[in-house]
Amino acid sequence: MVMEFKWLWFLRIVVLSVLLVWEGAPTDACLEHERIALLQLKPFFNHYNELVDWDEVTSSDCCQWKGIECNNTSSRLIGLSLNSTRYGDEGWYLNVSLFLPFVELKSLYLQGNAIAGCIENEGFAKLSVLSNLEVLELSENQLNDSIILSLSELSSLRYLSLAFNQLEGLSRPNDFQQLSRLVNLETLYLSWNSLTNDILFHISGISSLKNLSLRSNLLAGKLLHIQGLNNLTNLIYLDLNSNKIESISNQDGTQLRLTKLEQLDLSGNLFRDNTFSFLEGLPSLKSLDMSTNDLHGSLDIKKMSNLTSLKKLNLNFNQIESLQSSKDDGTKLQKLTQLEELNLNGNLLNNSVFASLHGFSNLKSLDISHNQLQGSLDMKDFDAFTSLRELYISNNQLKDFVIQKGGCDLKNLEVWDLSWNAFEGMLPHCLVNLTSLRELDVSNNQFSGNLNPLANLASLEYLSLSKNHFQIPVSFTPLVDLPNLKFLYGDENKMVMEPSFHTSIPKFQLKVISVSKCIPSQKLSFEHLTFLHHQYDLKFVDLSGNNFSGTVPIWLLENNTNLEHLILRSNALSGPLSLPSASSFNVSSMDMSDNKLQGQIPLNICSTFLHLSRLFLSKNAMEGNIPSCLSGMKNLSVLDLSNNQLSGSVPEELIMKSSMRIMRLSNNNLRGNVVHAILKVNGLKNLYLDGNNFSGEMTTTDVSTSEFLTSLADIDLSNNKLYGKLPRWIGNLSSLGRLALSNNSFEGSIPMEFCNLNSLEFLELSQNNLSGSLPSCSSPLNIQHVHLHENRLSGPLSLDFCNSDSLVTLDLRGNNLTGSIPKSISAFSSLSVLLLKANHLQEQDSRTRDTFRRR
Numbered sequence: 001m002v003m004e005f006k007w008l009w010f011l012r013i014v015v016l017s018v019l020l021v022w023e024g025a026p027t028d029a030c031l032e033h034e035r036i037a038l039l040q041l042k043p044f045f046n047h048y049n050e051l052v053d054w055d056e057v058t059s060s061d062c063c064q065w066k067g068i069e070c071n072n073t074s075s076r077l078i079g080l081s082l083n084s085t086r087y088g089d090e091g092w093y094l095n096v097s098l099f100l101p102f103v104e105l106k107s108l109y110l111q112g113n114a115i116a117g118c119i120e121n122e123g124f125a126k127l128s129v130l131s132n133l134e135v136l137e138l139s140e141n142q143l144n145d146s147i148i149l150s151l152s153e154l155s156s157l158r159y160l161s162l163a164f165n166q167l168e169g170l171s172r173p174n175d176f177q178q179l180s181r182l183v184n185l186e187t188l189y190l191s192w193n194s195l196t197n198d199i200l201f202h203i204s205g206i207s208s209l210k211n212l213s214l215r216s217n218l219l220a221g222k223l224l225h226i227q228g229l230n231n232l233t234n235l236i237y238l239d240l241n242s243n244k245i246e247s248i249s250n251q252d253g254t255q256l257r258l259t260k261l262e263q264l265d266l267s268g269n270l271f272r273d274n275t276f277s278f279l280e281g282l283p284s285l286k287s288l289d290m291s292t293n294d295l296h297g298s299l300d301i302k303k304m305s306n307l308t309s310l311k312k313l314n315l316n317f318n319q320i321e322s323l324q325s326s327k328d329d330g331t332k333l334q335k336l337t338q339l340e341e342l343n344l345n346g347n348l349l350n351n352s353v354f355a356s357l358h359g360f361s362n363l364k365s366l367d368i369s370h371n372q373l374q375g376s377l378d379m380k381d382f383d384a385f386t387s388l389r390e391l392y393i394s395n396n397q398l399k400d401f402v403i404q405k406g407g408c409d410l411k412n413l414e415v416w417d418l419s420w421n422a423f424e425g426m427l428p429h430c431l432v433n434l435t436s437l438r439e440l441d442v443s444n445n446q447f448s449g450n451l452n453p454l455a456n457l458a459s460l461e462y463l464s465l466s467k468n469h470f471q472i473p474v475s476f477t478p479l480v481d482l483p484n485l486k487f488l489y490g491d492e493n494k495m496v497m498e499p500s501f502h503t504s505i506p507k508f509q510l511k512v513i514s515v516s517k518c519i520p521s522q523k524l525s526f527e528h529l530t531f532l533h534h535q536y537d538l539k540f541v542d543l544s545g546n547n548f549s550g551t552v553p554i555w556l557l558e559n560n561t562n563l564e565h566l567i568l569r570s571n572a573l574s575g576p577l578s579l580p581s582a583s584s585f586n587v588s589s590m591d592m593s594d595n596k597l598q599g600q601i602p603l604n605i606c607s608t609f610l611h612l613s614r615l616f617l618s619k620n621a622m623e624g625n626i627p628s629c630l631s632g633m634k635n636l637s638v639l640d641l642s643n644n645q646l647s648g649s650v651p652e653e654l655i656m657k658s659s660m661r662i663m664r665l666s667n668n669n670l671r672g673n674v675v676h677a678i679l680k681v682n683g684l685k686n687l688y689l690d691g692n693n694f695s696g697e698m699t700t701t702d703v704s705t706s707e708f709l710t711s712l713a714d715i716d717l718s719n720n721k722l723y724g725k726l727p728r729w730i731g732n733l734s735s736l737g738r739l740a741l742s743n744n745s746f747e748g749s750i751p752m753e754f755c756n757l758n759s760l761e762f763l764e765l766s767q768n769n770l771s772g773s774l775p776s777c778s779s780p781l782n783i784q785h786v787h788l789h790e791n792r793l794s795g796p797l798s799l800d801f802c803n804s805d806s807l808v809t810l811d812l813r814g815n816n817l818t819g820s821i822p823k824s825i826s827a828f829s830s831l832s833v834l835l836l837k838a839n840h841l842q843e844q845d846s847r848t849r850d851t852f853r854r855r
Contacts, residue, residue, distance in 0.1 A: 030062040030070070034077050037101035038062050044098070045085040045113065069107075076104040083137070084112035091116030091142040096126045107135035111161075115141040123150035131156055139163035139189065145172045152178035161189035163213070169195045173202055180205025191215035191239070197225060204228035211237040215265070219243035226254045235261050241289070242268035248278040257281040267291040267314065276303040287312040291343070298322045304336065311338050316345035316367070323349075323356040341365040345392070348372055354381035365390040369417070378402040379430075382410060390415040394441070397421065401428045408433045415439040419464070422446060427453045435459065443467050443489065451478040459484055466491040472518065473498050474528045480506040490515040495546065497522055509537045516567070517545035525550035526573075536560055542567040544591070551575045552592070562586055569616065570594040577601060577622070579608045591616035593640065600624035601641075606633055614638040618664065621645060626665075630654055642666040642688065650689075652677040660684050666716070667691035675722075679729075686714040690740065697724030698746075716740040718764060723747070726770070731756040740764040742787065750775050758782070766790050766811070782806055789813040789835065797821060797841060809833040817841055 035056060042054050054065050062077070063070035069079030080102065086092070094115050099108065108127075115138070118124065124147065127133055133156050138147075143165040149172070151160065160182070167190065169176055176199065179185075185206055190199070195217040203209075204225070209232050223245050229235075235258050245266065248256055256278045264285060271293040279285070285307050296319035304310070323344075339360045344353070349371040357363070363385050373396035380402070382388065388410055398421040401407075408430035416434070419441045426449035427442070439462040440454075448469040454460070455478045463485060465472070470493040477498065479485060485508035495518040513532075526532075526548050538560040549572040557563060558580045564587060573595035579602050587609045597620040602608075606629035609615075613635040622644040630636060631653035639654075642664045649672035650665065656677055666688045673696030674689060694717070713735045723745040730739065731753025739757075742764045749772030750765070764787045773795035774788075789811045796819035797812070810831060817839040 029064075029075050030060065031075060031077075034101055035060070035062040037098070038065070038068070038077075041082075041098050044094075045082045047086045047088070050085045067109075071104060074104065077102045078104050078132070079107045080105060081107075081109040082113065083109050084140075086113040088114050090114060093117050093119045095119050095122045096124055097122050100126060100129065103130065104132050105130050106132050107137075108133065109135075109137040110141070111137050112140040115143060117143060117147060118150070123147070125150040125153040128153040128155070134158040134184075137161045139165070141165055143167070145169065145175060148172065148175040149178055152181045155181060155183060157182050157185050159187040160185060161187075162193070163189045163191040163215075165193055167193040167195055169199045169202060173198065176202035177205060179203055180207075182206060183208055185209060187211040189213045190217070192217075194218050197221070197223060200225040200228040202228075204231040207231065208234060210234050213237075213239035214243070215239045215241040217243055219245055221246055222250075223248045226250045226256055230254075230257045232258070233260065237261075237263045239263075239265040240269070241265045245269040246271065255281050260284055262309075263287040265289040267293065270294050273297055273299050273320075276301060279303055280306055282307065284309055286310060289314040291316040291318070293318055295320050296348075298324055300324065307336065309338055310336060312341040313339060314341075314343040315347070316343045318347055320344070320347040320349060323353060336360055337362050339363060343367045344371065346370040350374065351376075351378075351381075354378075358384040361385075362387055364388060367392040369394040369396070371396055373398050376400050376402045379407045379409075380404050385410070386412070388413055392417040394419040394421065399424055403428055403430055410434060412436055414459075417441045418445065420444040425449070427451070429453050432456050438462065438484075440464070454478060455481060457482060461485060462487040464489040465493060466514075468493055470494065471496045472515070474520070474524060475504065476506070476531050477504060479508070480504045480531065483507040486510060487512045488514070490518065491542075492517045494518060495520040495524070497524065497528070504531075505534050506531050510535055511537055512540040513538065514540070514542040515546070516542050519545075519547055524548055526553045526556075532556060533559070538563050539586075540565045543571070544568060545570040547572050549574070552578045552597070554578055554580050557584055557587070558582070565589045567591045568595070573597055575599075577605075577617070579604060583607060584609055585611060587612060588635070589614040592620070593617055594619040596620065597622060601627055601646075603627050603629065606630060609633075611635050613659075616640045618642040618644065623647065626650060626654070626670075628653075631657060633659075635659055637661045638663075640664040641668070644668055646670060650674055650677070655684070655687070656680045656682065657684075658682045662686040664688040665692070669693060671695065683711050685711055685735075687712065688714070688716045690716040690718040690720065692720055695721040695723075698722060698727045711735060713759075714738040718742040718744070720744055726751055726754075726765075728753045730754065733757065735759055737782075738762040738764075742766040742768070744768055746770060748772070752777075761785070761806075763787065785809040787811045788815065791815055793817060795819075797836075797839075807831050811835040812839065814838045 038054060039056065042051050045051060051066060053059065059065065062068055063075060067081035068077060070076060071078050091114050096118055099105065133154060136154065136157055136159065139161045143162065145167055185208055188203070188206065188209055188211070191213045192215065195214065197219050199214065212232065212235060219240060220243065226248065238261060258281065261282050262284055264282065264287070267289045271290060273295045280303060283306060286309050288310060291314045295315065299320050299322065301323055336359060340362060342360060342363060342365070345367045349368060351373050353368065361384060364387055366385070366388060369392045373393060375398065377398045389412055391413060394417045400423065408428060411433065413434050414436050416437060423445040425447065427447060431453040434457065436459055437457050438459050440460060441464040443464040443466040445468050450471055454463070460482050461484050466489045472490050472493050472495050474495055474497055488510055491514055527550055533555065536559050539562050541556065541563065544567050552573055557566070563584065566587065569591045573592065574597065576599040577592065577597050588611055590609065590612065593616040599622065601617065601622055601624065605627060612633055614637065618640045622641070623646060625648035626641065626646060628651045630639065631651045636657065637659050638661060643666065646668040647670065650670055655663065655674060661683065662685060670692040672694060674694055675696060675698050678687065712733055714737060718740045721744065725748040726746050728751045731751060736757050737759050738761060746768040747770065750770060752775050755775055755777035759782060761782050762785045763783065766787045767790040770791040770793060772793065774793060784806050785808060787809070790813065793815040794817065797817050808831065810833070813835045818841065820842050821836065
């Protein structure tokens with residue numbers, strides 16, 4: 001009996017297992033038919049190999065593939081993200097049936113795939129059988145109005161984005177009205193299309209809508225169809241940014257009535273100062289953005305008095321001169337007690353604005369930067385703002401403070417930006433009261449004196465003192481007791497040695513220190529910066545331009561293992577370029593240019609800085625060869641070893657590095673023929689090899705298929721020993737903006753292919769042996785400077801080669817040009833320097849000569 005029971009139990013398990021498999025239960029955490037369906041999708045959305053992990057050999061669990069989300073219980077696919085997997089300019093047509101196997105699909109993301117529509121009878125209406133589909137992302141494609149009708153079938157949608165497409169709403173307006181069938185739709189993004197005012201009428205039937213964006217369309221003038229908007233009674237968020245709307249009103253007097261609306265963005269339109277009346281019907285509004293409009297003059301804001309829920313108001317970048325309300329309505333501003341953020345940046349406000357803001361008693365953030373505040377800043381103007389956390393008054397013309405007894409009574413202030421004014425004298429002593437201050441920026445003023453008022457700001461994390469006249473002690477003693485200080489900027493001040501040298505151990509651990517161009521009053525060395533010996537978390541260090549002496553501070557690298565950027569240029573470092581013995585994994589940029597370093601570049605530089613991307617050692621006295629290991633540094637993109645005494649050849653692999661973008665080896669003693677390597681570079685933009693001893697003939701090899709032709713923008717091979725004819729392949733450099741080959745031994749004519757250099761701005765071929773006539777080009781688009789002096793060019797002066805509206809300098813001295821100077825040369829409005837001396841040219845009349853004498 002027991003045995004029979006066991007067999008029955010076993011049989012039951014087998015039957016259940018078969019049924020589960022038959023019903024599509026998960027195997028390997030991924031349904032087989034869904035995995036197969038994904039592999040069928042892959043060829044359509046893998047043009048740039050983004051779906052490389054969609055590989056059943058590598059992983060049979062499709063729930064782990066990129067862009068896939070599965071139900072944890074059923075393992076069925078519920079989310080599919082294919083954003084930007086087929087981007088490009090050429091539109092294509094989608095077969096929507098490919099998504100039908102995913103019966104539990106909730107979200108489908110197809111953003112940025114150049115989809116122009118669907119193949120016939122395979123449109124988005126097919127997705128109506130997917131009853132769980134709630135999110136459909138179709139932005140950044142090439143869809144037009146013809147797609148709308150099929151989308152109206154997807155009644156389960158809650159989120160639909162058609163931003164950045166080609167919708168107009170004109171050819172098929174009735175289709176847009178069918179969107180009212182989307183009874184569950186809450187979010188609709190139609191931004192960056194070409195929709196007009198009528199769209200508000202067409203979508204007015206989507207009563208469930210909570211979030212609507214029509215940013216950057218063609219809505220203009222007085223926004224008609226207000227009733228259409230009013231029908232969207234559940235709307236919470238409305239974005240009409242970057243249109244050409246002048247006001248929101250109907251001729252019949254219909255007002256905007258959206259009682260649930262909380263966020264309204266009207267920035268980037270053409271609103272004027274008499275349009276605030278439409279706000280009366282928005283009692284729940286919490287955020288209003290009217291920045292970058294045409295609000296100007298004295299702004300009457302009494303119509304805002306009913307916005308008792310308003311927390312954020314953005315009025316920046318208008319032409320507002322003052323804020324005021326009518327005398328009999330002055331008390332109404334007291335109702336704006338919920339306002340927390342007020343942005344008035346970029347207007348024409350003066351100091352009187354503070355009196356008009358006293359009603360905003362709960363203000364936490366005030367930005368009045370880039371205005372016309374002048375003279376004195378009276379701190380009593382801020383007495384009403386007891387809750388103020390952030391205060392921005394940068395880029396004005398303030399010179400000093402008026403401080404009453406107790407002054408600076410902003411105990412809750414956390415951020416204060418005073419930069420780019422004209423403040424003079426010492427920092428106000430009452431700063432000691434700002435015990436909550438986390439960020440203080442007083443840069444770009446004329447403050448002087450010491451830093452003692454900052455000594456007790458224990459909450460301070462960010463401090464910028466740059467571009468003033470502070471006397472900063474080399475020990476930074478006034479700041480050593482600030483335990484939270486992380487970011488310290490003190491560029492372009494005065495660095496002084498204290499009468500008695502302090503060696504206090506600071507309580508802070510900085511992440512960033514930038515104290516450059518602070519020429520000390522007496523000679524100092526890096527060893528005097530004793531506080532830096534106690535820093536272990538630094539990521540960015542800029543101590544350039546201070547004339548500090550001594551050897552390379554290896555201890556700075558050894559102590560700060562997270563250091564990423566080290567800038568010590570323009571000092572007086574001497575001796576060899578010493579490096580720490582241990583590898584510095586995080587250093588990506590090192591600049592020790594313009595010092596007095598000597599000796600060879602250490603061979604262990606590559607093993608020490610494994611991830612170095614930018615290396616600057618120019619203007620030193622480095623000698624010897626360029627280390628060949630630099631060619632193997634996979635991240636190295638900028639290399640400047642110019643103005644040294646380096647010799648030998650340049651490793652060919654260094655020029656050909658795929659990561660290299662800028663290489664400057666100018667003014668050394670390097671030799672060899674680098675042309676062969678130049679022809680194989682991949683990705684290099686700027687190459688400077690001038691002032692060396694490179695020799696050889698520039699080959700005429702056909703490089704029309706070389707990848708570097710699309711990237712190389714600046715070549716300087718001047719002042720070398722190159723010879724032969726100018727290569728025709730230079731004419732294939734489509735991005736070339738500057739070509740300098742002067743002071744070599746090139747001969748022959750200037751190739752006609754140079755006329756193909758449409759991006760060329762600077763051409764320097766002077767001091768060679770070029771002959772023949774000037775090439776006859778047709779109006780180069782961008783050429784600004786043409787220098788061909790000291791060659792053997794002959795024939796008549798044809799201006800075709802330089803017939804450009806942008807031409808500024810034309811230097812043809814010391815050639816054998818003949819004939820008359822064309823009268824048309826005076827028509828070149830941009831030409832300011834014309835040098836034709838030592839040719840055989842004749843002026844036709846005095847007007848040409850006088851034209852350029854005046855310029």
